[in-house]
Amino acid sequence: MPQQTELRGGGSVPTLPGDPLLDNAVWAALDGPHAHLAERVGRAARYQDGIYAFAALADPADPAAWDDLCTLLGPGTTVRIKPVDRVPDGWRIEGEGEGVQLVDTALRAEPAPEAERLGPADVPEILDLVARTRPGPFLKRTVEMGTYLGIRHEGRLVAIAGERLRLPGWTEISAVCTDPGHRGRGLATRLVRAVAWGIRERGDTPFLHAAVDNAPAIRLYESIGFTLRRRSRIVQVRSAGTTEAGGAL
Known part of the structure; x- marks a missing residue:
């Protein structure tokens, strides 16, 4: 046990x-x-x-x-x-x-056709969304760590998720956030599944971290197939x- x-x-x-x-x-x-x-x-x-x-x-x-x-x-x-x-x-x-660490044990990964890959040109919009939603640290060059996906509404970036730490056999999903005016539509879940799909395609397993007191995020991740592994x-x-x-x- x-x-x-x-x-x-x-x-x-x-x-x-x-x-x-x-x-x-x-x-x-x-x-x-x-x-x-x-x-x-x-x-x-x-x-x-x-x-x-x-x-x-x-x-x-x-x-x-x-x-x-x-x-x-x-x-x-x-x-x-x-x-x-x-x-x-x-x-x-x-x-x-x-913080707590969660690992993928039963996540359904799948592409999100409406998501677009984000790059350096999108950083100002990403930083604006991150500043308003506070998903965790995100800096000007964080996009270099891996693939970041976003969903737009009428041309405006309203949700993102991407890859942060990458280690042998594992890739961390991070920066999961949604504009407050667009929550409740499952955008974050769709992006997490899409990022996970890309991670699995290259043979890695997704994992992620959350603040120990961020109960809503932890519940969301558990509900879609992540399991709490440890705290640090x-x-x-x-x-x-x-x-x-x-x-x-």
Whole structure:
């Protein structure tokens, strides 16, 4: 039987068995299919500026990996990282949260004929929609991480979904959002199914992440065939170094 992890506000997340790459997905992506989007020093890596504001360690419990990350970032630099249980001395936690990971176990994937592929020219519209719906981090170069699909109404972009982390055998579905005036029409579900269809076509399995307290999103994903796998702590950390005033951090 899978171990049960309690959720804030009730309920639990089963820690399901599976590919250990999923336990450190950002590193698996940067060390694998997304290596061309990475900046790396030894056992630490991060996405290039403007793509995704996360760094990763080959082993978050390895002090040498943290030293590599400090070298990569430079002194006094802030970055998000997961999964992390604790940070070494000299690093400062500036924020933290919790997320859940869900994997495709029974999703019906199918193309969406009304969806169009989005690219760099669509980024201003994507950023506007993301700012109004807050599905999670999306930057000016995030579209370079994979395929993003959108649905328009009278020429205006009203729903999107796409691929973010890509690791061997797995691709994350992300940036799922719908304009408030167009909700209730199943647009997000159609786009998730369409993105998943493309992922499966190349032999990968879809997975995704959600904030632990985003109950509506978690219910939606479970209802269409995703299963909660695990939860993880996300921290925003500042590397060891000096402040602008010259004081030790």
